Amino acid sequence: MIPMNNDELVVLVRSVLDAPRPWEITQAGEPVLRQVAAPYDGQLPEALLHELLDAMRAHLPGVGVGLAAPQIGIPLALAVVEDVAEVPEDVAAARERTVQPLLELVNPVYTPLGPDRAVFYEGCLSVSGLAAVVSRARQVHLAAQDRNGKPYEQELTGWPARIVQHETDHLNGTLYLDTAETRSLTTVTNLQKYWAQSGPEVAAAELGFPLEG
Ligand code: NI
DSSP: OOOOOHHHHHHHHHHHHHSOSSOOOOOTTOGGGGSOOBOOSSOSOHHHHHHHHHHHHHHOTTTOSEEEGGGGTOOBSEEEEEEOOOSOHHHHHHHTOOOEEEEEEEEEEEEEOSSOEEEEEEEOTTSTTEEEEEEEESEEEEEEEOTTSOEEEEEEESHHHHHHHHHHHHHTTOOGGGTEEEEEEEEHHHIIIIITTTOHHHHHHHHTOOOOO
């Protein structure tokens, strides 16, 4: 993690909250994305933490379904997830994409439940313009805290499980590209042009990558 005392963190968070919106999201290559975020244990005044989490959620609509604090340059184990899942029914079904109400992830940890895997395209605000196929646990157990420090646990399946794994990985310095099928790498433009309708199976055959569970 980046050594930073509480005063420095408060100044940093204040400057992020005062920055023009929409935020410029940190991009791959930025050191903060590769460091293990510091566990949150009250480094910020409560009101500032709440303001930060509210602002992170406010960034999502029309942009993405999750945001981790390192993506706005803050090295703390905080993330938000919310998916209104406004996608065509067949797409939703293929991805097991269901509405995921807001989850505030403070110090999240996930554990795969069972051997089932789900294989699908994934993108990241910190890897702008690209997408790739990632195999992930289809079902996970999540343990985290809410904004008031209250622990909670939840089981997630399908797309919500994927988002939670993706955001939690960010807090451990991991990007989806680290475990993606690199031959599946595509620009978002080409994803829409060639693969969005047919799905990863056809892409695997045509682009030549294994489609492993
Ligand atoms: Ni991401």
